[in-house]
């Protein structure tokens with residue numbers, strides 16, 4: 001689909017992958033509304049994207065705040081008109097042994113990574129369906145939602161949920177002109193290992209005491225840049241892909257996972273009638 005002239009919301013768009021997605025969508029001619037919880041990052045994003053003053057809106061948004069999300073969407077519509085693309089990208093992580101996690105560790109990561117996209121959907125999907133011009137929902141999950149990652153149990157729980165949500169919505173919304181994609185990045189240079197910088201006081205009391213990880217600038221060159229991910233996302237949306245993956249290095253792991261699931265199936269021939277009745281393929 002042609003993105004030029006259409007309008008996108010990118011949550012967590014002031015830094016990292018969200019900023020890369022925003023830049024790619026602006027380059028493709030879209031109006032882009034960045035919502036992010038971090039004021040300083042919003043100011044930086046406005047500077048970074050200064051080439052597009054007419055087509056850029058930046059505003060504070062906490063994706064866990066459902067009313068705030070509605071007010072944000074109202075402001076986007078007032079400025080640009082109909083919203084066509086919702087990029088549910090804001091995400092946080094806590095890392096470490098699951099047994100050490102506090103209730104607030106679970107609550108924070110679930111609220112931002114899962115309830116945030118739900119709030120986005122509740123806010124924006126009716127507006128997209130209402131204008132009838134079609135649209136696209138992009139969820140930023142992670143390959144951690146497909147393959148286990150040491151010390152990432154809470155994160156994996158949320159990202160696997162987001163992949164499931166995307167797969168389920170895809171077939172349901174397609175007949176209504178709304179496409180759904182799920183971005184599952186591998187390692188990307190960003191400040192996510194310092195996600196605690198965005199942890200509101202309401203979620204105080206982490207079970208982990210580890211210092212923040214390295215910032216984006218200190219991460220190795222072999223990690224992918226956020227701008228490269230942004231271009232893959234733009235292409236994936238234009239090509240209407242369900243899955244947008246970034247690293248071929250996940251091939252062996254994904255094959256192992258697929259093989260392990262297939263190996264767990266009972267023996268015997270599938271019953272075609274049951275398959276049709278119970279909608280047992282990805283398209284259903």
Ligand code: NAI
Nearest residue numbers: 012015016017037038062063090091142187188190191192
């Ligand atoms: P980042 O930390 O650089 O960017 C995340 C952005 O989300 C920040 O600007 C932050 O202020 C914002 N944010 C945090 N809480 C928010 C809230 N409640 N409401 C609104 N905005 C909020 O991290 P990164 O890496 O760019 O993360 C973006 C997405 O990519 C996340 O969903 C993350 O889980 C995912 N991801 C990142 C990978 C990586 O290697 N960097 C790999 C796989 C997935």
